[in-house]
Amino acid sequence: MSQLTWVDAAVAAAVLVLLYVVLRVGQGTTVAFNSRQNVHIDTDPSQLPYDAARSLLRMFAALALSIAFTFGYAYAAAKSRRLERILIPALDILQSVPVLGFLTVAVSGFIALFPGSMLGLECASIFAIFTSQAWNMTFGFYSSLTSLPRELDELSRSFRFTRWMRFWKVELPAGMIGLVWNGMMSFGGGWFFLVASEAISVNNQQYSLPGVGSYAGAAIADGDLGKVGWAILAMAVMVIGVNFLFWRPLTAWAEKFKNEQSEANEVQRSVVLDFLRRSHWPRLLGRALGPLGRQLNRAGRVFGTDDRPLAVDPVRRRAGDVCFAVGAGGLILWGLTDLGHYLYDRTGLGVFGEPLLLGLATFARVVLLVAVATVIWVPIGVKIGFSPRLTRIAQPVVQVLASFPANFLFPLAVWFFLRTGLSINLGGTLLMALGAQWYILFNTIAGAMAIPTDLREAMDDLGVRGLQRWRRLIIPGIFPSYVTGGITASGGAWNASIVSEVVVFGGTTLTATGLGAYIARATESGDHPQLIAGVAVMSLYVVGLNRLVWRRLYRLAETRYSL
Template structure:
């Protein structure tokens, strides 16, 4: 297995020439103007986030298409703010979970629970807390919306990077220990590069998950009070409430433009850039390309900014050599370890007992344990839909994802299409589905599976693509030379190669399906409303009516189902991927 190829100036077509160019040219002018326009847009759009409001008079959403550019900019700013927050959370949380034996036993189950908590549950708590923190300021609602989008992005990214840290190639792990790299250098030189491809692809998928819950984050209903934020999601929600098909068409068109533009300007260059961190001995004959990235490499601005940041980079590296010093493996004192374990689990158990005691007191005042009976029964119906969804999505999308990820040329063509399909908020199409279900007489108990799949199946597809792309080129060429085809190629190369990525995708698809059930089991267009029997509809009703005991019971039961599924199925597959299928 080869080392990570830290590229030089000649690693990519045209890059070496760009690095040698030191004169200013027209690409520099275009990049400078683009940066100024982007900065102006952020300042202009950000002005609306600090205005005052009262709960009875939040901004009204005008469905005039002329307002869509401003609304789109507001939504886009929230999405990227949530992405930055998710990335910071991912790097810290996944690193701590992967490197601390004790904390891993708490953080990973906690991540399972956080992933299983419906976004509406986060919104209910976040809005109340932030309104108390920023009374009368629109900033409270903006922070609540960003936090809601963050909860739809962070868990998938964290799981992907955590797994990448656990499956660092053995040769690189041994090399870093032989060279006595500090923890800081090991992270930046070994661990982060080796996880770059799955992190980028899962961040792209998580960004799409954020689009899915845009309506819920911009049209917030808590305890019977409606809070509205200007954005594409709230525009679509207003059009749905009015039964305005033309307005829905404009919202769908605006989303298509947004998703395509973000893919071309942001995600496509990142995917092409991440290719440099592929672990292989021979370079692929075809590599990912991006016109935007090639254009940036022709400009002098990026290298000028890199030079300006060089002192800061050197300062952090020096600090890391001191703070992250690793003197190699030490002899373990079993008695001290046992004492530390006892203290750690003692504190953890005490905190858990305190929380359970408070919960028991609250439930005792609001009907006792009987409140859990109905959501437990309804949860079994939603569980059946989730199982069917994951099984069908695996059979359909894994072969397609491998086909796309195995061909850089096909990836260049298919990836923008897949990104648009995955990032497009499927709940924008739910009103049309409602109309179709009413016309055909199809029950939402069955049609809800299709609606849930529109928001969850893409996690499996994206991870299958990322897993196929990460298979080293030299192994593919070896299989070609040996004439290994068909099922033997799948069994010997493809399934082992994509299995870790697939498990990550299946876990997040399962969690995403549970979350999607809340908006898929109750769909409305104009005066027509369809409701399915399930836990998602139960939570949506409790949120709408402000029934906190029912909402708490629904969230707790959904968390119970998701965690049990993860413990019994996905965690075992995770361990198998880590022990048997790591490169």
């Protein structure tokens, strides 16, 4: 082995410093906590470095959970036709449930699980961030698994790959570009709901954790523009730093998984990735983990090789489907019956009337947002995805824009709405766009980057330009990724309505007419029947839109537009 260099020493020192910071910051997650007392947030700007470290720790913990969930959930849905009928509709519902809906249950549950410790509130916050990250990544990876080229599928079967080998050697590399870009977008979604996950108001009880989100929430409540400015600066530094040190190297590394026969003339570059490649630590780590990979491969043989026939006996499948439907349907029917009794005893089933009407207003905002975002961001995303040089410039800018919580802009929004007389009913759509439009942009960029270079060069050689190029190459190439972006943008817009239809700064509160404001009020007041009704109606709208529009487009992407 060649001699270790100063690069190896620098990498080792950086890892040690990172571990030290995590341990020091992590000590604050296990301190004593009394759930009956409101936690005071220190808004001294000198506290911001510590608050930023706490927020980053939660974000990366939630990202790790989201990746694990993505692999397990998407794989199960893609590999089992029966599970797919349950898991994908359930995923539609899960992405439609607002973060505040999860928080209401999570706070009480985790505080009871870790009594007297701040760890319970930390877990609730991480879980809330997880719910804003996981669904987009899961939809994206599920799409890549279901649109895997048939040649790769048949090749893995003919070589009798174990399920682990097939996943690690074929399926994960095929979906890596989309997974990285969706992970980046999901991370931005976590930033968007940072205030809601760190400054929690449930059942008229205020829970707060040290972090940039809770710092900004306290500054906004006090109407202190100076401290809001410090929070915005801290957020910008964090987003740019994470992009430079983490996401930029990942997107450059993911270029190796592009399915093409000729190498592009210009590829993405990362200073951090180049630095790491000069170090011997990645190779040493690979050698150390080599025996682990062999053990996983042996374990995969226990579950059999992936040589199952592509066709299944229809009679056996039909019988199994009936048994599965009866069992799952019975459980769902029991749950709905019990829920109906609960609501009937407390408020009556008329509680669904108001949120159904309010949902129409939010539905109109969501449709308008997705339509406008498609027209604006799809051409821009294709331009960025086709140009590595433009990607280097645009990626950090887009990442900062996508990561800014709408709450941070509430002071500016309140001033603008009052100064111009713009109704919050229309202005709320602009705030919703801050948390939803980027899903379309990021997925379009990922889809454009995944188009093989040799296909683009062939189009150039044939002189295919303009509208015909869009019809023959670009739209078919980005369509699966766009559908993933569209379905998650739609769900993200419904979720973003929670923090966009009620705008508060200092003593001024602007409230839009919509389902998001209804759920926000029910959560803050602790009205569980109204909260359940609001979440159920929002799920109904989201699932209905997905079933009628997005799911059909998914099938079209699988059957006609997979490379």
